[in-house]
Amino acid sequence: MKKSLDLDISLGLDYIKDAIESNPHVKYLHVDHSSRNKKDENIILLARKDKAVKEKLKYFTNRGFLTYTRRDKISSLVHVSELKNLWIPVKNGDFLINEDGLVYTYSPPLDGRKVKRLLVVFSSIATAPSTSSLMRYFEHNFKSIQKYIPQDVGLLRIADVGGVVGGYYMNTNYLINNEKNIQNLIKKISQEKEIEQKNIVLYGVSKGGSGALLHSLVGGYKSVCVDPIVADSYYEKFMNDAHFTIGTFPESKEQRFSRLVKLSNIEVVRETISIVTSKNSPQFSIIYETLGDKFMQAASVFISKNENIKDHPDVGPNTIHATVMMINMAFYNLTLSGTLVSI
Known part of the structure; x- marks a missing residue:
């Protein structure tokens, strides 16, 4: 069972939904947003300016995933059930x-x-x-x-x-x-x-x-x-x-x-x-x-x-x-x- 999943923010929302729903035991998402990131920003800041990113971030949230760190141009999200371990x-x-x-x-x-x-x-x-x-x-x-x-x-x-x-x-x-x-x-x-x-x-x-x-x-x-x-x-x-x-x-x-x-x-x-x-x-x-x-x-x-x-x-x-x-x-x-x- 996968515990983490790597995604690219440029992927379509339907593809992202299929990827997450096909891996119900995943606790961590690592979202590469380098294709949308002209500045040193995390996924929340990007979502404030980009409607497509906002829609995907809200989908992650509605699946229980919360942003917890950014490394370079990758934002990582953790499932709320994993907070006790992270x-x-x-x-x-x-x-x-x-x-x-x-x-x-x-x-x-x-x-x-x-x-x-x-x-x-x-x-x-x-x-x-x-x-x-x-x-x-x-x-x-x-x-x-x-x-x-x-x-x-x-x-x-x-x-x-x-x-x-x-x-x-x-x-x-x-x-x-x-x-x-x-x-x-x-x-x-x-x-x-x-x-x-x-x-x-x-x-x-x-x-x-x-x-x-x-x-x-x-x-x-x-x-x-x-x-x-x-x-x-x-x-x-x-x-x-x-x-x-x-x-x-x-x-x-x-x-x-x-x-x-x-x-x-x-x-x-x-x-x-x-x-x-x-x-x-x-x-x-x-x-x-x-x-x-x-x-x-x-x-x-x-x-x-x-x-x-x-x-x-x-x-x-x-x-x-x-x-x-x-x-x-x-x-x-x-x-x-x-x-x-x-x-």
């Missing part, structure tokens, strides 16, 4: 991986006391989203956050393995049980640490905010969601599908979040959901349109007027104080319904 931080124990293939880390309270509460951090889009490194799935946002929250809080970070640059902690065309697996991981860690659900808070920025909001709605957890991306339209229409969402998910974010909002109990929303955003972010109007006025009026919403916010990526770094405030309020069972505007 990803060095997983192999050396810096990252943990469970039976469902979820990669995560857990950090106990800083001063060594018994953990009584849990903060779950979902990763944003990576600082270098087109890197070949698998670390694009595990951006470690706000590394010092434990210094600013109660001393008995443990920290669970979950990698967003899936998709080309991330799966938004949603089900993908390949990881069809991703949401369920993430819910199970949060539940398992909290049970092992004997943490009650009311003492769990989910937090994330941008893509991480999407994950925090989705899993808050699914699992009934408290959450602080910083400028969450709840619709694909902006990145698909105006940024050439920058996050590779077209054709890689069974349903769009608009569909998923609209459905969750319809199923949500407004009183639960009032007690659990906090959103930080800014009118200077293109996501602001999308958040209101997708989630709806009734939902947003029930949630605690902090709208920042910080003059340093010019675009979506500016929201997280320039709302740290508000975010920390709302995380601590969630831990101390303090809720604010309606909209707050920063000064």
Whole structure:
């Protein structure tokens, strides 16, 4: 049985499909893109400019293959089931991986006391989203956050393995049980640490905010969601599908979040959901349109007027104080319904 397969990006998609489907046990793909590569670029960067390469990369992704390195003009992809044997931080124990293939880390309270509460951090889009490194799935946002929250809080970070640059902690065309697996991981860690659900808070920025909001709605957890991306339209229409969402998910974010909002109990929303955003972010109007006025009026919403916010990526770094405030309020069972505007 072959464990790896050499392919040329210039081959037709049907040929590539036949080659992969004829070798179901293959765990590694080595894709030569020298015929398309005028510069020193990997397959993700090429796909951003070349529709044919993008179509093939999405096919690889929908078969469970993830880019992990580039050597010269060959990009190598690994099957998600092989991460435990390839990803060095997983192999050396810096990252943990469970039976469902979820990669995560857990950090106990800083001063060594018994953990009584849990903060779950979902990763944003990576600082270098087109890197070949698998670390694009595990951006470690706000590394010092434990210094600013109660001393008995443990920290669970979950990698967003899936998709080309991330799966938004949603089900993908390949990881069809991703949401369920993430819910199970949060539940398992909290049970092992004997943490009650009311003492769990989910937090994330941008893509991480999407994950925090989705899993808050699914699992009934408290959450602080910083400028969450709840619709694909902006990145698909105006940024050439920058996050590779077209054709890689069974349903769009608009569909998923609209459905969750319809199923949500407004009183639960009032007690659990906090959103930080800014009118200077293109996501602001999308958040209101997708989630709806009734939902947003029930949630605690902090709208920042910080003059340093010019675009979506500016929201997280320039709302740290508000975010920390709302995380601590969630831990101390303090809720604010309606909209707050920063000064």
